[in-house]
Amino acid sequence: MSDSYSTTDETTDSEAANSTDTGTEARRPGETLDETTPSIQEIPERETVIEATDLTVHYGDVEALKPVNVRLPEQEVTAIIGPSGCGKSTFLRCINRMNDMVDAARVGGELRYRGTNVYGDEVDPVALRRRIGMVFQKPNPFPKSIYDNVAYGLKIQGYDGDIDARVEESLRNAALWDEVKNQLDSSGLDLSGGQQQRLCIARAIAPDPEVILMDEPASALDPVATAKVEDLIDELAEEYTVIIVTHNMQQAARISDKTAVFLTGGKLVEFGDTNRIFENPENQRVEDYITGKFG
C-alpha cells in the first residue's frame, strides 16, 4: 500500500517538472492546492474538438455509460483512467463510432466533433473514422508488408499525393523508420510487439487524422516498448489530439495534459488538468482510486 503511494508521488512530481518545460500547462503541485475554486469543468484554453452531452451507452439492458458531459481540447493528450469495466473503453469507442459494430449497443445523447453530432443522420461513420484514427490494445497489423500496412489507409481514402513519401513520413513520426527502412516489403507480423504497435500508430497517422484514439496501447508491451510508445504519444500531441485510455495511472500522469476519471458504473466522476487530478482530486473516491485504495 505504502508502495503505491510513493510511486504515485514520484511520477506526479516528474510530471509537474515536465509540464514546466513545455510551458502552457505549467502548474506546480503546490499551486493547485492554493486554487480557491477548481471547477470540475475547467474551461479549456484550447479549442474543443470532442464534446459529449448527456452521452449514454446501453448494452442491451445494461447501462455501460451514465450520462457523460465533457469537452476534450485539441492538440492535447487526454487520459481516460478508471478501474476495469468502468466504461472508459466504451466512451472511447463512442468517439469514432466503433460501438456501431456491437449489435446490442445503443447510444443516447450527443457527441459532437467540431460541433457536429457524430450520431446525426447525415454523418457517415466511415467519413468520421477518416478524421479520427485509432490504435488498439493489442497490436493488430494486417498480415501484409510493412509498407502496405501504412499505405492501406491512404489507398482506401484515395490519397492522391506521393504515397511513398507519406509512408516514410508516417513511419518517421512513429519512430519506426530507422528500424524498418530496409525491410518495408517484409510482413508487419515479423516485427516485435512494440514495433508492431508503432506500426499500427504509423498506420493510424498516415491518412493525417485530427484525433487519435488509443485504447490501452501499451498494455500488451514490455517496459522498454512502453517507454517508446509513451515518448511517441508525447510527440504526437504536437500535431494531433490524442485521447488515450489507460489502466496505468503512472502512465496517465506521465503523458497526459488532461485526465478524465471514470469509476465503476460507467460514470465520469472527474475531469480536469492531470496535475490537479493527481494532486488534489475533488472527489473522495477519485482520490481513493488514484492513491490505490481500490481499483
Add this chain to the structure above:
Amino acid sequence: MTGSSSSSDDARTDGDELARPEGGDHVRTDGGEHANPFATVGDDIERKQRIGRVFVAVCAASTLVGIVALVVLLADVLLEAWGWVTLEFLTYPPSRFIENYYPGGRGAGIFPALVGSILLIALTAVFTMVLGVGAAIYLEEYAAESRLKGFIEANISNLAGVPSIVYGLLGLAVFVRFAGFGESLLAGALTLTLLILPIVIVSSQEALRAVPDSQRHAAYGVGATDWEVVRDVVLPSALPGIMTGTILSLSRAIGETAPLIMVGAATSMFRAPIEDVSGIPVPDLFGPFAAMPMQIFDWARLPEGDFQHVAAAGIVVLLSILLLMNATAILIRNKYETR
C-alpha cells in the same frame, strides 16, 4: 527432523552412489530419515496413469483400424489394376469387348467419363465458390444476429446430412424437368452444387469466423467501408480456409454416383461432352455426359472376369484425381499458413 531431511537432501544432491543403494521399499518401511514424501499420494496417481495408458492404447487401435482398412483396400485395387492403366486407357472411349482393353489391342478406356467428371467438377467448383462463399460472407459478415439467422444456419447444417439421392431427386425435378436443362452436364453440375453447398457454406463460415475481429477493427479504424473490410482484410485471411473446405467438398462430389443416376447421366458414353466450335473445343453444357463413378459401376457389373481389372483401373484414375485435389488443398493451406 529438520536435520535429517537436510541430510537426505545432501545425499541426493551428492550423487547417485549415495542415494541409489537405499531402494524405494527400504526407505518407505523405514519411516525414519528417508521417508518418501510422496508415499501417501502415490497409489492413486499410479491407478490414473494406468487408465491413461489404456485410453491411449484404445485411441491408437482406432487409428490403426482405419489405416489398415485403407491400405488393404488400396493394395487390392492397385493389384487388380496393375498393368491396366495405360495411356490408351486414359485416351480412348470405353468398349463392350474386353480384347480392346488389352495392351496392344485396339484401345479402349475411360476418356469420355474422365473428361465428363473433370468438366462436372470444374462447373460445380465455379457454382459453389460463388454461391457458397457468397452465402457464408452474408451470414458471417453482414446478417445481424437474429432468430432468423440462427434458423437458417441450423437448416444449412441439417442439409449437409441429407442423403445424396434426395439431392438427385431434387435435381431431376428442378433442373432436368422444370428448368428444361435435360439430362445434361449443366443439370448434373447444378445438382452436385446443391449437394455440397451446405458443407461449403459451413466450412467457409468457419474460415471467416477464424479471422480475428482485431483485423476488422484495424481496417474500420482507418476508415474502410464494410465492403473494403471484407475485400481487403477478411477474404484474404479466410481464403486458404475457404479453398481447403471447398476443394475437400469437391472431392466428395467427384465420387458421387447416386445424384448423377437420378439426373440421368449416361453410364457409358463413347464421346466426351465437348463441342467443336469453329476449331475450339468447348464444353457441351446441354449435352449428355458420363462420369467416372458411373463408368466404373458399368464395368464392375459386366459378367466377363477381366472387366474387374478395367473397373479397378478406373478406380485408380478416380483416386488419383481425388488425391491430386486433396494435395492441392493441403498445398494451398500450407502456403498461406506459413506466411
